[in-house]
Amino acid sequence: GAVVSQHPSWVICKSGTSVKIECRSLDFQATTMFWYRQFPKQSLMLMATSNEGSKATYEQGVEKDKFLINHASLTLSTLTVTSAHPEDSSFYICSARVWTGNSYEQYFGPGTRLTVT
Amino acid sequence: AQSVTQPDIHITVSEGASLELRCNYSYGATPYLFWYVQSPGQGLQLLLKYFSGDTLVQGIKGFEAEFKRSQSSFNLRKPSVHWSDAAEYFCAVGSYNQGGKLIFGQGTELSVKP
Numbered sequence: 547g548a549v550v551s552q553h554p555s556w557v558i559c560k561s562g563t564s565v566k567i568e569c570r571s572l573d574f575q576a577t578t579m580f581w582y583r584q585f586p587k588q589s590l591m592l593m594a595t596s597n598e599g600s601k602a603t604y605e606q607g608v609e610k611d612k613f614l615i616n617h618a619s620l621t622l623s624t625l626t627v628t629s630a631h632p633e634d635s636s637f638y639i640c641s642a643r644v645w646t647g648n649s650y651e652q653y654f655g656p657g658t659r660l661t662v663t
Numbered sequence: 664a665q666s667v668t669q670p671d672i673h674i675t676v677s678e679g680a681s682l683e684l685r686c687n688y689s690y691g692a693t694p695y696l697f698w699y700v701q702s703p704g705q706g707l708q709l710l711l712k713y714f715s716g717d718t719l720v721q722g723i724k725g726f727e728a729e730f731k732r733s734q735s736s737f738n739l740r741k742p743s744v745h746w747s748d749a750a751e752y753f754c755a756v757g758s759y760n761q762g763g764k765l766i767f768g769q770g771t772e773l774s775v776k777p
Contacts, residue, residue, distance in 0.1 A: 550706075552706075578762070578763070580764070580765075587770075587772075588769070588770070589753065589767045589768065589769045589770050590707075590753070590767045592764060592765070592766075595762070595764065637704075639706055639707070641707075643762075643763045648714060648715070649695050649712070649714040649759070649763075650695065650757060650759065650762070650763025651697075651709070651712065651763070652763065652765060653709075654699075654706040654707040654708075655706050656705055656706040657704070657705065657706045659704065
């Protein structure tokens with residue numbers, strides 16, 4: 547149980563275009579999902595918290611108009627990178643938060659590698 | 664400020680040798696502590712977690728970690744490393760008060776020599 551998928555796993559897009567990444571919880575519902583960005587050989591940086599039915603909460607320094615997050619259902623959150631530029635190339639990872647009864651845990655998707663040319 | 668420090672960026676051990684990966688944290692609230700493993704180009708897999716109770720926790724793949732409040736540490740150990748353990752390891756801290764948001768350490772890359 548507690549599987550999170552991401553689609554696509556790998557995408558190349560041209561500079562100036564937009565790309566959408568999907569994050570799905572396959573066998574459970576998640577009112578809260580998180581989006582992370584990871585540069586090569588670096589740690590995960592939290593970009594935003596995605597809440598079902600409400601606006602996402604962005605971390606300081608993350609452009610909300612560039613990284614659009616939509617959490618329209620309890621099993622799907624999407625991240626759209628708008629007007630992508632080469633510096634947006636990165637590994638994007640989502641996670642779904644669950645309450646285990648005595649703590650929060652996150653289940654992570656396999657990640658999406660974005661290359662902007 | 665809240666932070667997680669993994670002092671070792673890269674560690675190399677021989678197959679069959681013991682392993683200890685260090686993690687220190689600075690966190691205001693009562694922390695949940697996690698260790699995750701990431702293989703190249705993959706997402707994160709939870710190895711183990713601590714939130715209360717016994718300070719020595721057992722995880723998957725033969726890993727264990729010990730929470731030491733006085734040292735603000737949560738070091739990961741394995742008595743005998745296998746070649747398949749080569750990966751990136753991340754320590755993370757979160758709390759109920761922060762809605763489960765995690766702060767990650769910088770990661771430790773583990774290489775295993777035959």
